[in-house]
Amino acid sequence: MTTAESSSLKVAIIGGGLVGALEACFFAKRGHNVRLYEYREDIRLVEEIRGRSINLALSARGRAALREVGLEDLLVKDHGIPMRARMIHGKDCSLTEILYDPVNKNCIYSVNRRYLNEVLLNAAEKYPNVRLYFNKKLVSADLERGKMTFLDRKTSEEEETSADLIVGADGAFSTVRRIMTKRPLYNFSQTYIEHGYMELCIPAKDDGKFAMAKNNLHIWPRGEFMMIALPNQDGSYTVTLFAPFETFNSLNTARKLLDFFREQFPDAVPLLGEDKLTEDFFSNKPLPLISIKCRPFHVQSSALIIGDAAHAMVPFYGQGMNTGFEDCLILDRLFETHRSDLSKVLPAFSEARCTDSHVICDLAMYNYIEMRDLVNKKSFIVRKHLDTFLYWLLPNTWVPLYNSVHFSRIPFHKCTANRSWQEKIIRRGAYFLITIIFAVLVGILSGQRIIKF
Amino acid sequence: MTTAESSSLKVAIIGGGLVGALEACFFAKRGHNVRLYEYREDIRLVEEIRGRSINLALSARGRAALREVGLEDLLVKDHGIPMRARMIHGKDCSLTEILYDPVNKNCIYSVNRRYLNEVLLNAAEKYPNVRLYFNKKLVSADLERGKMTFLDRKTSEEEETSADLIVGADGAFSTVRRIMTKRPLYNFSQTYIEHGYMELCIPAKDDGKFAMAKNNLHIWPRGEFMMIALPNQDGSYTVTLFAPFETFNSLNTARKLLDFFREQFPDAVPLLGEDKLTEDFFSNKPLPLISIKCRPFHVQSSALIIGDAAHAMVPFYGQGMNTGFEDCLILDRLFETHRSDLSKVLPAFSEARCTDSHVICDLAMYNYIEMRDLVNKKSFIVRKHLDTFLYWLLPNTWVPLYNSVHFSRIPFHKCTANRSWQEKIIRRGAYFLITIIFAVLVGILSGQRIIKF
Structure with missing residues (x-):
């Protein structure tokens, strides 16, 4: 399993979330000595985790990375729930199914964040050259010299250590990135949107079955706000309400809350349960959504950021985790190409990933408008059908944006360049047609x- | 001179640069008690200041603010040098003059940064309710509670103080903003462009006269880089070379430098003087250019940022100082409207200024491309003539972007909205013409x- 390098590196990974744990596997596979430092305690020993989304949509980029460390089948085939289509819920309780990929029948997969993280930590721990440390808070670091100071959150003691390479996989509020940001x-950029999110739950039916169609990502688009639901292994759905903070604030009594839900999401109310909905809503508060872009991702040949630390994005393209996992895969390829020469690998990683991650951050921001609004519009549906037809006709030439993002590993900037080209063709085609008709x-x-x- | 308010506020202004000093005058005029804290020593006592641009282009927005505190005539009529047109210098030593405002004959004015700052500090100091403190470094602040800690850079002693309102006018690397940025x-965003700048000098001729046309902003546009020159009172020009850092780095011998200048700026070389150019170039290093956007500009009813602290921009639209001065004027108007009620004034200021300042930051970024490249292109010249013609024909309807930015106080977002509307009209007009011709x-x-x- 281990591909020994000519010289093995001391790698310190900051953060034991999804991307940090996967990255540990990749480095371990290459024979490097990995120490992973996590701020929180070991989630495998914790009963409940709050404040993070419960399930995630896994697609091609994430799968490709998991495949490389031998975890794709376990996570996708055994655990994941395929979602073949968006299911649009109207205010009149109507249902409209929009397939993600009518041509090739590709799916995205609903996976449980905690299960995924546990699987990845277990996988990392199995490598003899990986050591996991929990409750270690990075206090400061000299990124050029690979020196770090950690605070042990149990003993309150500080300890100093060093590594050949520091990898910041410490999430949207990354300490490693904060240190990088001060460099000349x-x-x-950090951008909070004016909308927050809150997770609710539609439990399984009494017989343990799903209360709605299982193989869908359910969406209640309502213009200024929206609700979505992803299926869980146990028959329940994790429901997420995205809305302006002021909307959340205005729902300050059970009466107002239920009136709002009955008007906006009438078919969901009986499934959420009025009492449970009220309880869940008022025992939580809406959480903010942040988008982070930065450049570069590395410092000289000694430090690097990946995953949300490098490119936290709003969740509306379902690519946050997938992009983070793809980071690991691309970094691994660069280690191969440049034979673990950090002075070449790290700049090449920034070169390969910065622009692409900015593109997907922007797309995710844009897709919020699409998800909560455009899917209600005729022009969107017509364009979707036109795209599907042209994709069926020219499968190698006309790949719709959504398909290239979710079901291919085409670099993000090429996906959007393709889309611009498609728009131009359609626009010119329309002008051409109108002119010809007029002239005739x-x-x-x-x-x-x-x-x- | 002093308009007494019903209750006067204790205002702490951080930063005694152009905007901080002007803001002190505005607050003093309203009868508030102003303490201004400047990190550096009093520039009025210093022989030479390095590292900041020497002259600046003052236009309508800045003038309007100076007028309000009775300084317009002194700075514009007595001191400023009117620049009526861009003078484009070709590689073949050709000269092309492009008037800024052929219709109304408006000018922009070249003013000396240091002189301007001294005048503003003197003006502020004349108010009995203003006190200036120099060598005071803001170490920390509790922006909600108006508490600040300063380090005296002479005595190395720390002192604590408080105010009803903290105004951060402490420039692009603002400490006040850095504290704000940590708030939920x-x-x-901070963006450095990949180009740096270096200031050089064309001295006055032996008879004390200007070596080139006096009433112009001289530009040597060269695509990937450019040079500009603004006239000074003493007959000299401050010349600024903008270029990619790698271009600066490649000019690492006197030979290479002179070859480069002789090829690119042949008419400027004799004016710069080969020896002086070489000496100036190698005793300086290129400085970075940063663009800062943030939102909001205030914290509750106790703190605010203005000027570069709130919206540092690249210098290519000549609006950095003008926008900062306009901040002071707009803030003053809001104090009037909301009768000094900080809980209303500060949010209203963010509302009025954030979007507009983002627009001008983006315009400034875009104008770098225009200045160094587009002015060389035929399409740009044609468009400029079309704009001038339509402006002459419809002076109230068709105000070209440059004119509305420089010679009006139309909010920046309306200037660009106007421009988008103009582009649409021109595009549709063109399509319409082509279709008609084809059909005929x-x-x-x-x-x-x-x-x-």
Whole structure:
């Protein structure tokens, strides 16, 4: 299993979430010595985790990375629930199914965040060259020299350590990135959207079965806000309400809440249960959504950020985790290409990933508008059908944006460049048609001497 | 001179640069008690200041603010040098003059940064309710509670103080903003461009006269880089070279530098003087250019950022200082409207200024491309002439972007909305013309039975 390198590196991974744990597997497979430091305690020993989304949509990019460390089948085939289509719930309780990929029948998979994280930590721990440390808070780091100071959150003791390479996989509020941001010429942006999210739950039916169609990502698009639901292994759905903070704030009594839900999501109310909905809603508070872009992702040949630390995005394209997993895969390929020469691998990683991650961050932001609004519009449906037809006709040439993002590993910037090209063709085609029709009409009228030149 | 408010506020202004000093005058005029804290020593006592641009272009927005505190005439009429046009210098030593405002003959004014700052500090100091403190470094602040800790850079002693309102006018690397950025839901971005700048000098001729046309902003646009020159009171020009850092780095010998200048800026070399150019170039290093956007500009009813602290921009639209000065004017108007009620004034200021400042930051970024490249292109010149013609024809309807930004106080977002509308009209007009011509041709051919329907 282990591909020994000519010289093995001391790698410190900061963060034992999904991307950090997967990255540990990749480095271990290459024979490097990995120490993974996680701020929280070991989630495998914790009963309940709050404040993070419960399930996630896994697609091609994430799957490709999991395949590489031998975990794809376990997570996708054995555990994941395939979602073949969006199921649009109207305010009149109507249902409209929009297939993700009518041509190739590809699916995205609903997976449980906690299960996935546990599987990845177990996999990492199995490598003899990986050690996991929990309750270790990174206090400071000298990224150029690979030096770090950790605070042990149990003993309150500080300890210093060093590594050849520091990998920040410490999430949207990354400490490693915060240190990077202070460097000269560092580009950085953090954007909070004016909408928050709250997770609710539709439990399984009494017989343990799903209360709605199982193989769908359910969406209640309502223009200014929306609700979605993804299926879980146990027959329940994790439901997420996305709305402006002021909408959340205005629902300050059970009465207002239920009136709002009965009007906006009438078919969901009996499934959520009025009492349970009220209890869940008022025992939680809406959480913010942040989008992070930065450049570069590395410092010299000694530090790197990956995953949400490098490109946290709003969740509306379902690509946050997938992009993070793809980071691991691309980094691994670069280690291969440049024979673990960090002075080449790290700049090449920034080169390969910065622009692409900015593109997917922007797409995710844009898709919020599409999900909560455009899917209600005729023009969107017509365009979707046109795309599907052209994709069926020209499967290698006309890949719709959604398909290239979810079901291919085409770099994100090429996906959007393709889309721009498609838009141009359609626009020009339309102008051309109109001009021809107009000219033919003029020609006919003039030929019949109805108009004269 | 002093308009007494019903209750006067304790205002702490952080930063005694252009915007901080002007803001002190505005607050003093309203009868508030102002303490201004500047990190550096008093520039009025210093011989030479390095690292900041030497002259600046003052236009309508800045003038309007200076007028309000009675300084417009002194700075514009007595001191400023009017620049009526861009003077484009070709590689073949050709000169092309492009008037800024052929219709109304408006000018922008070249003013000396240091002189301007001294005038503003003197003006602020004249108010009995203003006190200036120099060598005071803001170490930390509790923005909600108006508490601040300063380090005296002479005595190395720390002192604590408080105010009803903290105003951060502490520039692109603002400490006040850095503290704001850590607050929840704070949006922030810092972008460095890949180009740096270096200031050089064309001295006055032996007779004290200007070596080039005086009333111009001189531009040597060269695609990937450019050089500009603004006139100074003493007959000299401050010349600024903008180029990719790698271009600066490649000019690492006197030979290479002179070859480069002789090829790219042949008419400027004798004016710069080969020896002086070489000396200036190698005793300086290129400085970075940063663009800062953030939102909001205030914290509750106790803190605010203005000027570069709130919206540092690249210098290519000549609006950095003007926008900062306009901040002071708009804030003053809001104090009037909301009768100094900080809980209303501060949110209203963010509302009025955030979007507008993002627009001008983006315009400034875009204008770098225009200045160094597009002005060389035929399409740009044609569009400029079309704009001028339509502006002359419809002076109230068709205000070109450059004119509305420089010579009006139309909010920036309306300037760009206008521009988008103009682009749409031109595009549609062009399509319409082409379609009509095509149809007429078809009609003629068909009427003559050359083609048949």
